[in-house]
Amino acid sequence: xxxxxTASWSGYLRPDGRKGIRNLVLIIYTVECAQHVxxxxxxxxxxxxxxxxxxxxxxxxxxxxxxxxxxxxxxxAVLSVGLGCxxxxxxxxxxxxxxxGRPAEWFFIQQTGGTKSSVVKGxxxxxxxxxxxxxxxPRVPMTLADLxxxxxxxxxxxxxxxxxxxxxxxxxxxxxxxGGRAVFEETVEMIGLRGVMLSRASSPDAKRQLxxxxxxxxxxxxxxxxxxxxxxxxxxxxxxxxxxxxxxxAKSGTKPIQGVIRVAEQPxxxxxxxxxxxxxxxxxxxxxxxxxxxxxLMDLISAGAQIILFVTGRGSVIGSPVAPLIKITGNSATxxxxxxxxxxxxxxxxxxxxxxxxxGRELLELIVxxxxxxxxxxxxxxxxxYFIMYKHQNTPxxxxxxxx
Numbered sequence: 001x002x003x004x005x006t007a008s009w010s011g012y013l014r015p016d017g018r019k020g021i022r023n024l025v026l027i028i029y030t031v032e033c034a035q036h037v038x039x040x041x042x043x044x045x046x047x048x049x050x051x052x053x054x055x056x057x058x059x060x061x062x063x064x065x066x067x068x069x070x071x072x073x074x075x076x077a078v079l080s081v082g083l084g085c086x087x088x089x090x091x092x093x094x095x096x097x098x099x100x101g102r103p104a105e106w107f108f109i110q111q112t113g114g115t116k117s118s119v120v121k122g123x124x125x126x127x128x129x130x131x132x133x134x135x136x137x138p139r140v141p142m143t144l145a146d147l148x149x150x151x152x153x154x155x156x157x158x159x160x161x162x163x164x165x166x167x168x169x170x171x172x173x174x175x176x177x178x179g180g181r182a183v184f185e186e187t188v189e190m191i192g193l194r195g196v197m198l199s200r201a202s203s204p205d206a207k208r209q210l211x212x213x214x215x216x217x218x219x220x221x222x223x224x225x226x227x228x229x230x231x232x233x234x235x236x237x238x239x240x241x242x243x244x245x246x247x248x249x250a251k252s253g254t255k256p257i258q259g260v261i262r263v264a265e266q267p268x269x270x271x272x273x274x275x276x277x278x279x280x281x282x283x284x285x286x287x288x289x290x291x292x293x294x295x296x297l298m299d300l301i302s303a304g305a306q307i308i309l310f311v312t313g314r315g316s317v318i319g320s321p322v323a324p325l326i327k328i329t330g331n332s333a334t335x336x337x338x339x340x341x342x343x344x345x346x347x348x349x350x351x352x353x354x355x356x357x358x359x360g361r362e363l364l365e366l367i368v369x370x371x372x373x374x375x376x377x378x379x380x381x382x383x384x385x386y387f388i389m390y391k392h393q394n395t396p397x398x399x400x401x402x403x404x
């Protein structure tokens with residue numbers, strides 16, 4: 001086990017000092033009208049991913065998130081594609097990416113000749129960027145201390161809190177001990193646990209941050225009159241929001257919580273962090289804070305996570321761009337039924353086949369293999385779902401200069 005905690009592999013060094021486990025070209029479209037062209041450019045291209053924002057109006061949250069993804073450690077270069085009349089400007093996105101030391105290019109479809117001409121131009125640019133980053137990106141040793149790993153859960157059932165999330169918690173403890181960064185989210189799924197959360201704070205300042213994040217989440221849920229529990233959760237054996245919250249919180253493991261980060265913010269140091277993705281009080285809006293699991297995964301990737309964990313008792317077929325997704329279930333029946341999509345069977349903890357400690361170590365082994373280049377099942381299947389929603393949450397300084 002000690003050898004695994006000190007395992008190393010070759011990563012990709014970025015100008016900001018972070019290290020990636022993949023070396024991707026990222027295509028960003030800046031309005032829904034450009035999404036077809038963006039996906040057509042990426043079609044059939046290896047190590048080329050697509051994200052984008054459908055809105056034609058200013059949204060600081062979306063711009064901030066796209067910039068964080070464009071400067072993610074797994075991304076080597078960026079092509080930004082716009083239609084030509086939207087508010088978010090592809091040229092300014094590309095300029096910001098270049099300022100991070102990465103190559104970046106952009107164009108407007110309206111100035112290129114239309115769909116076919118834009119796809120041809122885009123593929124030429126992607127080929128050039130791809131060749132450049134593979135020739136020029138330095139390869140350097142990586143260890144667990146260089147990793148940020150994020151986790152959320154969705155499609156939960158009774159096994160998620162008993163085996164799936166606790167297995168992640170056991171791994172998170174190992175990652176923190178090795179000097180890495182662990183990030184978990186969904187404060188709206190921690191309602192009822194205020195005292196439990198605050199007791200895990202690493203400092204008085206962290207305790208204040210946790211209290212503020214919890215209180216905002218509770219106000220939000222009361223304001224929209226919705227709590228983060230679904231019919232599928234009830235069908236899977238959960239009965240109350242507090243019961244679901246206890247299971248969701250189990251993914252945090254046992255280490256002290258260093259503090260709270262917001263969407264597109266990196267952890268401010270090693271250790272365990274919680275991600276607050278709830279809209280700010282003065283920007284209340286109707287609906288769940290995470291309208292689907294994909295949106296939550298994008299938030300975690302925006303925090304710089306090179307690998308994402310997704311715990312689901314009832315099963316899922318989603319993946320993610322930019323960062324490999326590893327799907328974990330605490331329900332062995334779900335694993336057997338959906339083995340082509342699920343990466344890890346934590347249900348063996350419930351049958352006695354593994355102890356929780358052993359499950360955490362086995363998950364660590366899988367994560368090291370993924371960091372070394374082995375594709376997760378969503379990666380191998382080509383799943384790259386993404387969702388950037390209309391949301392309002394302030395984080396200063398990360399979206400400047402990218403609007404018209």
